[in-house]
Amino acid sequence: MSEEHASRIAVLTRPSGRSEMVNRQLSEHGWQVFEIPLLTVEPTMLKVDQVLAQPKDFDLVIFASRTAVQGYSRQLGPAFQWPDGCMIATVGSATASAVKNVFVTTQPIICPGGGQADSESLWAELDRLETPLKRVLLVRGQDGRDWLIDKLTAVGIETAVHASYQRLPVELDVQARSYLREWVGAEQSVVWLLTSTQSIDVLLAQELPQNVLSWLSNCTFVLTHEKFQSHLQQRFSVLNVKLNRQNMAICRPDDSSIVQCFLTRLHTPKITIAP
Numbered sequence: 001m002s003e004e005h006a007s008r009i010a011v012l013t014r015p016s017g018r019s020e021m022v023n024r025q026l027s028e029h030g031w032q033v034f035e036i037p038l039l040t041v042e043p044t045m046l047k048v049d050q051v052l053a054q055p056k057d058f059d060l061v062i063f064a065s066r067t068a069v070q071g072y073s074r075q076l077g078p079a080f081q082w083p084d085g086c087m088i089a090t091v092g093s094a095t096a097s098a099v100k101n102v103f104v105t106t107q108p109i110i111c112p113g114g115g116q117a118d119s120e121s122l123w124a125e126l127d128r129l130e131t132p133l134k135r136v137l138l139v140r141g142q143d144g145r146d147w148l149i150d151k152l153t154a155v156g157i158e159t160a161v162h163a164s165y166q167r168l169p170v171e172l173d174v175q176a177r178s179y180l181r182e183w184v185g186a187e188q189s190v191v192w193l194l195t196s197t198q199s200i201d202v203l204l205a206q207e208l209p210q211n212v213l214s215w216l217s218n219c220t221f222v223l224t225h226e227k228f229q230s231h232l233q234q235r236f237s238v239l240n241v242k243l244n245r246q247n248m249a250i251c252r253p254d255d256s257s258i259v260q261c262f263l264t265r266l267h268t269p270k271i272t273i274a275p
Contacts, residue, residue: 009190010262013038013199021255026262036176038202039167043071053162055086059133062089064140066098071164072139073102082107089126092117094254117253118225119148133157142166169202184215191220191262195253197231204235213241222261224253
């Protein structure tokens with residue numbers, strides 16, 4: 001393998017099974033791809049005395065992710081039929097596709113256009129609705145989308161939150177730590193995909209040696225929301241490590257945008273680890 005191709009290393013950190021297309025397309029373009037999940041996803045089990053929030057009791061149900069759709073569907077059961085009086089909204093088009101695959105409904109899905117997939121873009125769509133909203137259910141993991149919740153409640157909409165799954169941190173295993181030592185020793189440039197503030201927190205909570213942190217701060221990061229920039233910088237700052245802010249790229253969270261963002265970073269320079 002040529003030195004140019006050897007330098008094209010991508011680390012995908014999404015939960016297992018979420019990066020198949022990105023992995024395949026980057027590999028086809030000559031990248032070495034390593035999947036190192038920083039989070040694992042598990043369904044939220046309902047408590048014995050817990051009453052499951054039902055769509056019929058709301059004007060609108062918002063799904064924060066594909067995993068939220070799948071988890072809520074399991075909780076509702078195979079016989080569930082979506083009520084005609086409840087609208088559906090999703091944060092992005094991938095989540096909208098998941099709704100269509102899981103639920104039988106005649107309801108149009110409110111979703112940001114143009115490949116956008118964030119709370120701000122969805123709020124702009126909701127703000128244009130002519131139908132007044134009184135009660136909204138947000139289906140998500142154990143946290144997230146607080147900005148959207150605040151916007152809904154600020155205009156007087158009663159907003160309930162339901163967790164249909166949970167994201168749990170993953171400890172780097174022996175193999176992943178071996179990769180890190182190899183890349184640090186070779187002063188190898190690596191491009192990391194980080195898709196949530198939680199994944200950033202997990203990566204930088206791994207009790208990594210100082211030389212690894214120094215190397216990591218000079219890697220390139222593909223981030224799927226602009227707010228992750230300041231969060232990544234802040235987390236490095238807590239560790240007294242200065243992040244090279246020029247090595248961050250922002251893209252939309254859909255697979256095609258992620259792949260395109262990586263392809264613009266093909267010729268990453270060889271880095272030098274600070275002493």
